[in-house]
Amino acid sequence: MHLLDLDVLRREDVEKILEYAEYFKKNRYNHEKILKDKSIAIIFEKPSTRTRMSFDIAVHELGGHSLIMNQNEIHLGKKESIKDTARVMSRYVDAIVARVYEHKTLEDLAKYGTVPVINALSNLAHPCQILADLLTIKEYKKSFKGKKIAYLGDGNNVCNSLILGSALVGMDMVVATPRGYEPNALNVLKALEIIDEYGEGSLKLTNDPIEAAEDADILYTDVWISMGDEKNLEHVMKIFPPFQINEKLLEYAKDDVIVMHCLPANRGMEITDEVIDGEHSVVYDEAENRLHAQKAIFKFIFEKSSSDIR
Structure with missing residues (x-):
């Protein structure tokens, strides 16, 4: 296998x-x-x-x-x-x-x-990262049922696998990306098929970070620039800042929200120091x-x- x-x-x-x-x-x-x-x-x-x-x-x-x-x-x-x-x-x-x-x-x-x-x-x-993430979510939230996970940023490899993982355990997932940075369409289709098969969970794509963060149990982000793609930094920095996980965005999520990042993080870009080092962050448990x-x-x-x- x-x-x-x-x-x-x-x-x-x-x-x-x-x-x-x-x-x-x-x-x-x-x-x-x-x-x-x-x-x-x-x-x-x-x-x-x-x-x-x-x-x-x-x-x-x-x-x-x-x-x-x-x-x-x-x-x-x-x-x-x-x-x-x-x-x-x-x-x-x-x-x-x-x-x-x-x-x-x-x-x-x-x-x-x-x-x-x-x-x-x-x-x-x-996929290996996402299985570790699901373990972390289970530790903190005890159950996946009825939990909303919001992913904000680039619809990259982590996001692609996360939508499959979330569908498999029946979570409600909202992915918020700038236009043109959505996750892989085939993975989205596969996730929707999984959701339909089990009759639990949901998946929604949006370009509104506040909509994604609203009442979220889990906020997840990753780097905006993948390794080897640094040439696009100037363009990315023009359109991605609204998707940053910061203290203002946290206010839209649930009071006991956990914040996840697969690391390494570009502090000050996709996530602020205050959040990644704050009480809601579980990034080091996630890494372990x-x-x-x-x-x-x-x-x-x-x-x-x-x-x-x-």
């Missing part, structure tokens, strides 16, 4: 992953070593702090061996085709975790390899939960892969 985005999961799958994550968090140094005698390749075309640390430590604490390679240490799609890389790596390792520029790179690794592929970030999706969610992902995927073989 591969995890390229959350649309491959069902609600019961998400519930199981969160159950595993809660167990691993409660028993961090006293749990089964499910990766014993397993090696995991972790590829980074893009640099990382939380993703690298959380995956490396997760593999170690699960009893496995991680082999980390950055873009200068692997010929992925350059001197060697992705097809050949996937086939060769599948002979060495038990799973591939990859943080890449193009989502198609992950699709090709999954297509040509014979081991599970986990998306640690692509231009389209960031990457570790526990990653362990849960490994457990779930290897269980599913084993059952598929049988």
Whole structure:
């Protein structure tokens, strides 16, 4: 089984992953070593702090061996085709975790390899981050039912996966972006299909940040400028400021609202210091939960892969 985005999961799958994550968090140094005698390749075309640390430590604490390679240490799609890389790596390792520029790179690794592929970030999706986010929301809000989550800013990879995750757990989500910066249309369609299937939750797109923040239980934002896209900074700074999460915007949300950001944050741009360091912020719990969610992902995927073989 591969995890390229959350649309491959069902609600019961998400519930199981969160159950595993809660167990691993409660028993961090006293749990089964499910990766014993397993090696995991972790590829980074893009640099990382939380993703690298959380995956490396997760593999170690699960009893496995991680082999980390950055873009200068692997010929992925350059001197060697992705097809050949996937086939060769599948002979060495038990799973591939990859943080890449193009989502198609992950699709090709999954297509040509014979081991599970986990998306640690692509231009389209960031499923591992969202599973950690759902764990954080569950910790603070206890239940997803009837909760409103508002995402403000750029309809980027985090937003694309968040709309799927929110739909899978039945939350009501409002996405507020400037015109032309809406989330991926196919992900929106998939989320609406999930909502229709389960008969719970909702999804709305708007260009009004106040409408999104009104009575929200969760406010979520991410950077306005993705890595490698800095050339658009001047244009972005003209149209994105109304979508900043600041103390004024907080006044529209519920009194017990939690504020989330997947980090790293451009303080003073998409979120102010007062908010990210304030009483409503849960960003550091959110970051910690990457570790526990990653362990849960490994457990779930290897269980599913084993059952598929049988």
